[in-house]
Amino acid sequence: MEFSVNHPILFVLAGLLVAVVLAQSVFFLVKALRRSKELGMDQKKLRKTMVTAAIFTVAPAVAIVISVMVLSKTLGLPMPWLRLSVVGSMSYETVAATNALNAMGQSLGSGDLNAQQYVNVLIVMTISIMLGIWLVPLIGKKLQKGMKSLANRDAKWADIFSNALFIGMIAAFLGFVFCDVSRLWTAENGIVEVIKEGEILTYSATSGLIPVCVMAVSALVMVICGLLMKLPKMKWLSEYALPISLVLGMAAAIPITGWLG
Amino acid sequence: MKKMSYLDSVHRDGTIWNLSVMVLLLAFPVAVCVIFRTMPEWNSLAVGLLATAPLYWAVGAIETVTYVPMLGAGGAYLSFVTGNISNLKLPCALNALEQNEVSANSEEGEVVSTIAIAISSIVTTLIIVLGVVLIVPLTPVLQAPALQPAFDQILPALFGGLGVAFVSKNWKLAVAPVLLMLVLFIFVPALDAGTVGIMVPVSALFTIGIGRLLYKKGVL
Numbered sequence: 238m239e240f241s242v243n244h245p246i247l248f249v250l251a252g253l254l255v256a257v258v259l260a261q262s263v264f265f266l267v268k269a270l271r272r273s274k275e276l277g278m279d280q281k282k283l284r285k286t287m288v289t290a291a292i293f294t295v296a297p298a299v300a301i302v303i304s305v306m307v308l309s310k311t312l313g314l315p316m317p318w319l320r321l322s323v324v325g326s327m328s329y330e331t332v333a334a335t336n337a338l339n340a341m342g343q344s345l346g347s348g349d350l351n352a353q354q355y356v357n358v359l360i361v362m363t364i365s366i367m368l369g370i371w372l373v374p375l376i377g378k379k380l381q382k383g384m385k386s387l388a389n390r391d392a393k394w395a396d397i398f399s400n401a402l403f404i405g406m407i408a409a410f411l412g413f414v415f416c417d418v419s420r421l422w423t424a425e426n427g428i429v430e431v432i433k434e435g436e437i438l439t440y441s442a443t444s445g446l447i448p449v450c451v452m453a454v455s456a457l458v459m460v461i462c463g464l465l466m467k468l469p470k471m472k473w474l475s476e477y478a479l480p481i482s483l484v485l486g487m488a489a490a491i492p493i494t495g496w497l498g
Numbered sequence: 499m500k501k502m503s504y505l506d507s508v509h510r511d512g513t514i515w516n517l518s519v520m521v522l523l524l525a526f527p528v529a530v531c532v533i534f535r536t537m538p539e540w541n542s543l544a545v546g547l548l549a550t551a552p553l554y555w556a557v558g559a560i561e562t563v564t565y566v567p568m569l570g571a572g573g574a575y576l577s578f579v580t581g582n583i584s585n586l587k588l589p590c591a592l593n594a595l596e597q598n599e600v601s602a603n604s605e606e607g608e609v610v611s612t613i614a615i616a617i618s619s620i621v622t623t624l625i626i627v628l629g630v631v632l633i634v635p636l637t638p639v640l641q642a643p644a645l646q647p648a649f650d651q652i653l654p655a656l657f658g659g660l661g662v663a664f665v666s667k668n669w670k671l672a673v674a675p676v677l678l679m680l681v682l683f684i685f686v687p688a689l690d691a692g693t694v695g696i697m698v699p700v701s702a703l704f705t706i707g708i709g710r711l712l713y714k715k716g717v718l
């Protein structure tokens with residue numbers, strides 16, 4: 238059979254795998270919902286949780302679709318479709334594909350892949366990120382048991398421990414938002430040159446402030462939502478506060494980038 | 499026979515699902531080989547794997563240990579199959595815990611985070627399917643230069659809102675780690691988008707240390 242990166246059979250194979258992953262999500266959703274009824278949890282509240290989760294997911298998921306579009310130009314559509322529906326990301330898949338092709342004396346985007354190159358790229362992508370998928374079954378139970386026994390011994394400390402993990406993660410990402418602020422004082426003549434994948438990219442000195450301003454807008458929107466939620470008529474806002482701050486932050490990025498970029 | 503607890507059944511089902519998905523993912527390249535009558539080029543494959551796998555396996559191991567206690571059991575099995583943990587699944591679960599006012603360590607918390615992560619996974623998968631089906635008409639719209647800044651800034655837009663919600667409720671715990679991360683990210687040039695994943699466990703360990711100290715002193 239003549240190979241092409243967009244061969245219909247590849248769509249069928251990727252589609253089957255995506256269907257299995259979807260089935261796993263549905264399975265766990267049903268299982269958790271059943272358990273919630275046994276525990277006598279407020280079903281109305283849970284329905285709201287589901288609505289919030291769905292709305293919140295839309296914008297990040299559209300960003301993933303954009304990554305699929307970008308990668309499909311060199312790798313065809315089925316491979317990025319599958320890869321970004323399971324663990325992976327645009328930057329990871331690009332690195333993996335580049336490493337696989339470089340080892341064959343090729344480079345990403347230098348022409349259409351043949352079947353052998355396609356298989357090599359696919360195997361490198363699949364295996365190199367396949368750790369968590371089997372490590373969770375291996376050590377997940379032990380880690381969870383550890384948390385559980387901590388909670389049994391000292392419930393208050395266990396809550397602080399969980400909160401510390403969450404805060405730790407958020408602090409790291411807040412720090413990341415500021416990582417290019419140093420362009421303000423490292424810039425020469427108001428311009429910073431960054432070498433990325435062999436290309437020289439130029440940024441303005443103030444470009445590092447873009448993510449900071451976007452974050453500030455999103456934080457401000459959240460504060461306003463938090464205040465409005467206290468009004469009895471505005472209680473419904475609590476379901477939408479996070480998605481609203483996300484989308485308004487993203488929208489603000491457009492004028493802010495025009496201004497500081 | 500003793501009835502299996504909910505959590506034990508989550509671990510059993512999660513193990514079956516994850517290992518099955520893993521086998522299927524590995525079967526994809528095998529199927530391509532069989533159908534198109536080709537074989538991998540083994541030497542280049544070894545070189546390609548050596549250049550890629552050790553780094554990502556190390557990161558994966560750290561991520562597993564860091565994220566599993568935050569995601570809950572059901573959420574962890576799902577998240578490590580469907581990915582996008584720090585930018586999507588975990589914020590989704592955190593927000594859901596917050597909304598329902600349940601502790602992450604309770605069984606209610608386990609159920610809530612599993613529901614949020616499952617819904618998020620389902621919606622993501624379906625939106626990608628939609629994107630693949632409609633790629634021709636959608637490409638010029640989504641890749642319009644005017645919209646690019648919005649998608650470039652998705653993480654700051656996400657963590658601004660999430661940060662306010664979480665930091666305001668735990669501000670005593672948050673001051674030190676936030677300050678430390680700000681200083682590190684501003685003044686250490688090596689810290690950027692590529693290394694933020696490595697800084698998550700560093701920051702988490704530091705915050706746990708601070709938490710222990712404040713707890714012992716009776717501040718928390």
